[in-house]
Amino acid sequence: MSHQRTILIADFELPRGAVGIEQLMAMPRAGWEHLRAQINLRRRQDRTRSLAKCRLCEGGVFIRSQATRDSHVPLYAHFPEASKECPWYDGNNLRPDDARAAQYQGHQESALHRRLCAIIEEVTKADPRCSHSAIDTYLRPAIHQRGRWPDVYVEMGSLGRFALEIQLSKPFAPEIAARHLHYDREGVALVWIFNMLEHPMPQGFHDVVTMQRGNAFVFDEAAEAASLERGTLMLNCHLEDGKGGWLAPRLVTLHDLRTESGRCVFVEDRRSDLLEAWSRTERDRWWKALREARKQKPDWPFYHDAFANPWEALGHEVPGLAGWEAEFWAQRSDRARAHSAMLFAILCSVAHSADKGMPVLHITKFKGETAVLQMLNSKLMAADFRHCGRLIETFIDHSRLSPLLAVESLSKKIFEAVRSDEQIDEEHPLWRAMARLFPEALNGVVRAELSDLGRLPKWASAAE
Known part of the structure; x- marks a missing residue:
């Protein structure tokens, strides 16, 4: 079905209340990305209780990011199960599994991805604090739910356990939420690692940065060289400057990451x-x-x-x-x-x-x-x-x-x-x-x- 019109008002659970489309579009990126993340987290926790609902049909809605020439614009969209009779129904949405299949075309791992996983595990194992590491190995949950296959999983003694996800193509918002919820329940710190920062960045990368409170971790040539020299994993940490750009990157280790804030792993909280x-x-x-x-x-x-x-x-x-x-x-x-x-x-x-x-x-x-x-x-x-x-x-x-x-x-x-x-x-x-x-x-x-x-x-x- 073709696009008819946009959703004009979404009713959020209190204390947020009603948020009109004009208010949404006027928000700074950090504001609407936080809403987008919370909607997706709730969706993964309980599909029957949407955080935001369409004012007319009361069906669950999420925030879709529409790319512009140099940025993104937030718009409301119904979840796939919404009633097609709603006057604000905005057409069929591609389901996450279908979107993922279309993106990867059946090939979810590239040669560069395999190389990065291997070298990141290698430099992490070189750290004497590392007691265990694995690449793409099933992590069985402590509770009765579906497990995950982290790109690199490491246990670092008193630093804790880490799932290192190397992300070369844009991740999907529902999957980002699902992974954060899973690893949070398991007491594992989830760190998303890029190979480079694109400009403009895909919305999926922005979603990751939102979860990491304005921090982007990059394993590039400089970080690789520093890791080999130091004998531990080094990442270039890019911090938002609050003006739509980035501060000068600095090299950090897993020891520098703050992991006490639940689902968030970061060096500095740039959003709060x-x-x-x-x-x-x-x-x-x-x-x-x-x-x-x-x-x-x-x-x-x-x-x-x-x-x-x-x-x-x-x-x-x-x-x-x-x-x-x-x-x-x-x-x-x-x-x-x-x-x-x-x-x-x-x-x-x-x-x-x-x-x-x-x-x-x-x-x-x-x-x-x-x-x-x-x-x-x-x-x-x-x-x-x-x-x-x-x-x-x-x-x-x-x-x-x-x-x-x-x-x-x-x-x-x-x-x-x-x-x-x-x-x-x-x-x-x-x-x-x-x-x-x-x-x-x-x-x-x-x-x-x-x-x-x-x-x-x-x-x-x-x-x-």
């Missing part, structure tokens, strides 16, 4: 650090403005011009913010910028209190152990922030202060706020502005990715 930095960028601007304003106008800092530049910068990242500013002035006779600054201070008070484990307030002058609760009750009781009841509730729920929601006084104030005033939702410019300032709590996609990577900040983690 950049995501964390992006999450803090806008918030740091506003926090600096708040401190400056409080210093110059301690009694009422929120109308200070220190917020002018952060407000303008936020407007560039949040479409519709300028329009809402004019609308807010007409409806409430107040400045949207000052209102946003006060809401920022409320949320900062929650976040900093959750992080410190004690009340830290940046708005109101309540004291004592219940200061945060009193501050929230007073702000929700006032007319100014009733329309933010759902937003504040969601923020608290996604922080270490979530037990506060069970306190009767606060739950009652939230209920009354929701009942008495029309609530802003996730599509409202103010909610999206706060989601940009606090993505760890209010941006479902970013929150889930940080959680997947074990990098959610303390304040935004579950209550202990």
Whole structure:
């Protein structure tokens, strides 16, 4: 059946929620590749429970990578078993086994691949820590599941066990997920090894780099020469530079690899650090403005011009913010910028209190152990922030202060706020502005990715 149209909205399990095609295509490569990897990992774990579903037919969907002249564009596609009656049905997809057969044409190993396997095993065996090695030997799983035939399997004493997969042609996303899940269950560190980095790289190579958190390991002539000289396996490690390119490669050994992070093996985590930095960028601007304003106008800092530049910068990242500013002035006779600054201070008070484990307030002058609760009750009781009841509730729920929601006084104030005033939702410019300032709590996609990577900040983690 020919292609009809693309899937416009995919509904992910919470906390991600709905992700439209425009949002998907606007994501940085690292973001949509992480989603793609998580979808495929879930598919391998449980085919009956898709991580993402088509909004119309509720069939499982994955992220297909469409090659452009110098990059790739992410698009949604139904899994093969999806209903062909769906208005967004996008045609038959080539099954992984068929795609693999078409790629290899029955010849899955080349002479270069055989040579690389042999020499990698040879230099690894030369290391005195190596107690066992094998090429293309069946690895029987400890649990009752299908085994694997790693290209090179080595046991390196206290370093652990390694499956070294030499990849010359592009691997397929479902197979990448399957291998990572298998070796993770077996306690074996999986290292994907390239012979060279192509430009542009095939999407399969990008999928591997995503699993290895922005690291690409290459066994080229330089690495081979260094391995023979040192008597151990040396790999050229290429690290993403965060700008679409690579830092200068450096030679590493298996000893340099971090293997404690489950399915991921890497030298430096280039993805999580950049995501964390992006999450803090806008918030740091506003926090600096708040401190400056409080210093110059301690009694009422929120109308200070220190917020002018952060407000303008936020407007560039949040479409519709300028329009809402004019609308807010007409409806409430107040400045949207000052209102946003006060809401920022409320949320900062929650976040900093959750992080410190004690009340830290940046708005109101309540004291004592219940200061945060009193501050929230007073702000929700006032007319100014009733329309933010759902937003504040969601923020608290996604922080270490979530037990506060069970306190009767606060739950009652939230209920009354929701009942008495029309609530802003996730599509409202103010909610999206706060989601940009606090993505760890209010941006479902970013929150889930940080959680997947074990990098959610303390304040935004579950209550202990």
